[in-house]
Structures are given as C-alpha cells and as structure tokens.
Amino acid sequence: MGRSMFGITAALALAIALTAPASAGEKLTMDGSTGMIPLVSELAKAYQRKQPGVEIGLGKGIESIGGIRSTIEGKIDAGLVSRPLKPEEKGAGLKEVEIARVGTVFAAHAENPIAGITEQQACDIYTGKVKNWKEVGGPDLAILPLSRPPQEADPTVIRDKIACFKELREAEGVLVLLKSGDMSNALASRAGTIGMTNTTALGALKGKVKALALGGVAPTQENLGKGTYPLIRRFFIVTKGNPSPTIARFLEFVRSADGAKVVTELNAVPVK
Known part of the structure; x- marks a missing residue:
C-alpha cells in the first residue's frame, strides 16, 4: 500500500511540474546532430519567448553520435539525434522522442x-x-x-x-x-x-x-x-532515462501547435 501511494504521489508531482510554468533560473543544455541545429535553434527561441526564465544552451553540433555519448556521460541534458536509437543505445538507458521528419x-x-x-x-x-x-x-x-x-x-x-x-x-x-x-x-x-x-x-x-x-x-x-518522396530522415531528442520536468516542458512545446508552426516554417513535418 505504501509503495502504491508513493507511486501515485510521484506521478501527481510530475504532472503538476509539467503543467506549472517554468521557473526563473531553469537551464537546458542540448547538442548533437549538426543538421538538427537550425530547427532546434528556432524552437528554442520560440520557447524562450513563452518562457523567458529558461536558459537554453545549444551547442554548435557534435553529430548524432556525439550527442548520444554526451547524454550518456551527463555532459548535456539532451542529445539531438537524426536517426532512431540502436538497441544497445536504448540498453544504456537512453529514451527518444521524435520531434520532426525531414x-x-x-x-x-x-x-x-x-x-x-x-x-x-x-x-x-x-x-x-x-x-x-x-x-x-x-x-x-x-x-x-x-x-x-x-x-x-x-x-x-x-x-x-x-x-x-x-x-x-x-x-x-x-x-x-x-x-x-x-x-x-x-x-x-x-x-x-x-x-x-x-x-x-x-x-x-x-x-x-x-x-x-x-x-x-x-x-x-x-x-x-x-511519404511519396523517398528520402526521409527522422529527428529525435534523447535523454538519459525519462525526461526531467524541464526537458519535458520543452518537448511538450515542441509537439504543440506553436511548436508545429516553427517546424513547418523550416520545411519539416511535425510529429504529433
């Protein structure tokens, strides 16, 4: 009973964290696929206009494998990866959220x-x-x-x-x-x-x-x-374990109507 109540309490706490506005001083660092930088940069700017208290540090690009390694090592909060994770990468505890198709x-x-x-x-x-x-x-x-x-x-x-x-x-x-x-x-x-x-x-x-x-x-x-054009890439944001509330709020924005507008403006297809 105690464990069940703890699980419910934790879930409620996370739900409240996601719906609450971001607080001043929150930081989010991301890096990885160079090809994703233009899109994620515009998404970050749009998000910060809504949440000016959040500081987003976006690298200049270390390619997908660099984003994966840096996320596993805890050097960044989230990696930008332009392909699905491999089984061994998921086995290392990484989680992926698809944000766009290009x-x-x-x-x-x-x-x-x-x-x-x-x-x-x-x-x-x-x-x-x-x-x-x-x-x-x-x-x-x-x-x-x-x-x-x-x-x-x-x-x-x-x-x-x-x-x-x-x-x-x-x-x-x-x-x-x-x-x-x-x-x-x-x-x-x-x-x-x-x-x-x-x-x-x-x-x-x-x-x-x-x-x-x-x-x-x-x-x-x-x-x-x-799907009539044959060459399609998938863009993912990956985290070590489940996304923190800070990352989860950013991902929620990315997959919202406002985020989809940014994705569309940069010649990509939003993922719902």
Missing part, C-alpha cells in the same frame, strides 16, 4: 536552373561518370560533388533507399565535408556544386540553395507527409 535531398546552388535529377543520374555524378551539368539537362557548368562521411545520416539514408548507392565508390574528385554547416556554406557559395543535405538546413539558408526533385518527385512538405 527530407534528405540532393541540393544545388539556387542559380542553377536544373529542377531535378534521377537516382541513376545522382549515382553517375558521384562515381564521376557525369562531370558536367549539361549531361543531365542543366547548364554547361562543371559539377563539383559534395558528400558527407559515410556514417552520417544523409548518406546513410541515400544508401538505404537508392539501390545504385549501396555499393557505390565515390570518385576521387568528390569533396567530403565533415559537418552539415560546411555543406550548407559550400552549396551557397559555389555555383557548380551538388551536395547531400536536408530540407531544414535548406530552410535556414533562405533561398541561397535549392533542393532537387528526385525521379520527378520534389521534397515538398506534402510529399514528405504522404
């Missing part, structure tokens, strides 16, 4: 008139078979292919979903960029580039870079929501 895309400089490519054309570009945009219906301009390390989320999604990428060996001329931010900067600054990125990263670039349709299907929010 499209992995092949992107080009906004001034490049090409609208899209096929899966085979993408493979031919990255193997070096195709070297000029005019070979795939674009301008007479040399192609500079940009890639990410193979363990990162965007190339992983591409390998999983596009058959000709599964065993593809990238040509020597492909430039591998370590961080999502480096990819964004390169795509925005060089006219002949093509790169692997995601729809939220493009949203933060405000029209400097455009997503290419793949096989005639554009990565619009409608197509992402219906």
Whole structure:
C-alpha cells in the first residue's frame, strides 16, 4: 500500500511540474546532430519567448553520435539525434522522442536552373561518370560533388533507399565535408556544386540553395507527409532515462501547435 501511494504521489508531482510554468533560473543544455541545429535553434527561441526564465544552451553540433555519448556521460541534458536509437543505445538507458521528419535531398546552388535529377543520374555524378551539368539537362557548368562521411545520416539514408548507392565508390574528385554547416556554406557559395543535405538546413539558408526533385518527385512538405518522396530522415531528442520536468516542458512545446508552426516554417513535418 505504501509503495502504491508513493507511486501515485510521484506521478501527481510530475504532472503538476509539467503543467506549472517554468521557473526563473531553469537551464537546458542540448547538442548533437549538426543538421538538427537550425530547427532546434528556432524552437528554442520560440520557447524562450513563452518562457523567458529558461536558459537554453545549444551547442554548435557534435553529430548524432556525439550527442548520444554526451547524454550518456551527463555532459548535456539532451542529445539531438537524426536517426532512431540502436538497441544497445536504448540498453544504456537512453529514451527518444521524435520531434520532426525531414527530407534528405540532393541540393544545388539556387542559380542553377536544373529542377531535378534521377537516382541513376545522382549515382553517375558521384562515381564521376557525369562531370558536367549539361549531361543531365542543366547548364554547361562543371559539377563539383559534395558528400558527407559515410556514417552520417544523409548518406546513410541515400544508401538505404537508392539501390545504385549501396555499393557505390565515390570518385576521387568528390569533396567530403565533415559537418552539415560546411555543406550548407559550400552549396551557397559555389555555383557548380551538388551536395547531400536536408530540407531544414535548406530552410535556414533562405533561398541561397535549392533542393532537387528526385525521379520527378520534389521534397515538398506534402510529399514528405504522404511519404511519396523517398528520402526521409527522422529527428529525435534523447535523454538519459525519462525526461526531467524541464526537458519535458520543452518537448511538450515542441509537439504543440506553436511548436508545429516553427517546424513547418523550416520545411519539416511535425510529429504529433
């Protein structure tokens, strides 16, 4: 009886904590997937406008695995992870909450008139078979292919979903960029580039870079929501054990109507 009463009391205390406004001096630290930083940064700003007493420390990006390790080690309150947790990560006590779905895309400089490519054309570009945009219906301009390390989320999604990428060996001329931010900067600054990125990263670039349709299907929010666009990433916030009241209140906001508005504005699909 004593244990049951304690459990009820603890549950009531947590429920009260979640519905109560955040108190001044609350802190929340997050870091992880570089590709998630633009979205989570805007969510944090919107949340702080409603809860100005909460201090949110958002890192510059240490990739998903860094966010996982730092969360396990207690260096941050929550990790930003752009893939589902693996069984062994859940076994280490991590919990995940999905906050958005985004499209992995092949992107080009906004001034490049090409609208899209096929899966085979993408493979031919990255193997070096195709070297000029005019070979795939674009301008007479040399192609500079940009890639990410193979363990990162965007190339992983591409390998999983596009058959000709599964065993593809990238040509020597492909430039591998370590961080999502480096990819964004390169795509925005060089006219002949093509790169692997995601729809939220493009949203933060405000029209400097455009997503290419793949096989005639554009990565619009409608197509992402219906699942007709083939390359979809899932964004998670992970915690060690159940979220604390501070984190839980932030997650509650993220999945509210106000949070969904922010997610939508950054070219992602909210998760209810």
